[in-house]
Amino acid sequence: MIITLPSQNLNTNDLNIKDGVLYLSQSQSYQNVIYRLTYFMKGRHYCYYCKKRIPRNEITMDHMYPRSLGGPTIPENLIPACRDCNCRKSDMTHEQFRTLMSLDASDRPSYINKIHALKEGYRKIGMFQIPSDWVTPVKVDRIHTNVDFANISNSKYEKVKHFYETYGNFQYPIVIDRKEHSLDGFYVLFVAKSLDIQFIPAVVLDNVEMR
Numbered sequence: 001m002i003i004t005l006p007s008q009n010l011n012t013n014d015l016n017i018k019d020g021v022l023y024l025s026q027s028q029s030y031q032n033v034i035y036r037l038t039y040f041m042k043g044r045h046y047c048y049y050c051k052k053r054i055p056r057n058e059i060t061m062d063h064m065y066p067r068s069l070g071g072p073t074i075p076e077n078l079i080p081a082c083r084d085c086n087c088r089k090s091d092m093t094h095e096q097f098r099t100l101m102s103l104d105a106s107d108r109p110s111y112i113n114k115i116h117a118l119k120e121g122y123r124k125i126g127m128f129q130i131p132s133d134w135v136t137p138v139k140v141d142r143i144h145t146n147v148d149f150a151n152i153s154n155s156k157y158e159k160v161k162h163f164y165e166t167y168g169n170f171q172y173p174i175v176i177d178r179k180e181h182s183l184d185g186f187y188v189l190f191v192a193k194s195l196d197i198q199f200i201p202a203v204v205l206d207n208v209e210m211r
Contacts, residue, residue, distance in 0.1 A: 001134055002207050004075045006041060015040070022208045026146055030175070030183040031073050035061050038078045047082040049089070049097070054082045062086045064094040069119065070128025070135075070172045072203045073184055077130070091119075093129060126169035128201070135173050138180065138202040140192045145182040152190055160187040164195070173201035181210040 003022075010017040014036045017023070024033060044059045046052070062081040065071030068091045079094070089097040096115055100108055122129050163171045174185035182189055183205070192200045
């Protein structure tokens with residue numbers, strides 16, 4: 001997958017983009033870099049949903065397809081939003097939230113119930129509520145990581161493991177760069193290794209590279 005990047009080369013403390021490739025250092029937080037990149041491209045003064053101008057220090061970053069539905073942290077899935085809209089949207093998709101806001105107050109509870117049923121249905125059949133061409137299966141033993149397995153959070157690990165044991169699939173895909181280095185979703189990889197799972201869903205960023 002080719003993520004959207006600025007057309008010009010950049011070399012700052014936060015962003016290093018050269019010839020259409022985003023380069024990351026191992027000391028950088030992948031999430032923070034992608035957030036800064038998205039603010040750079042999409043602005044950080046207006047809410048995408050209510051269109052109100054928001055003070056810079058009050059704007060938040062919304063996952064249009066929430067993490068709970070498989071939404072990855074990539075510019076295509078992120079949009080600046082005010083805290084109120086982000087909170088009200090919760091774990092709905094951006095389209096579901098827009099539909100909900102267009103309904104009369106009396107019709108919203110039944111629509112929310114439909115959203116919950118749809119979410120559970122996707123989980124039971126092992127699908128994410130994101131564009132299918134974002135995800136590809138990747139062999140676990142090909143993925144590299146610098147995270148120390150001995151220092152992982154037991155609570156996060158158990159949460160991912162419990163989801164897999166309940167539904168037979170993962171709640172979200174791992175994100176890896178073009179050299180198959182893990183960038184986000186580490187616990188999916190940890191659980192897969194512990195359960196001897198050979199392939200896991202991944203969002204492969206073909207124009208991102210960890211150095």
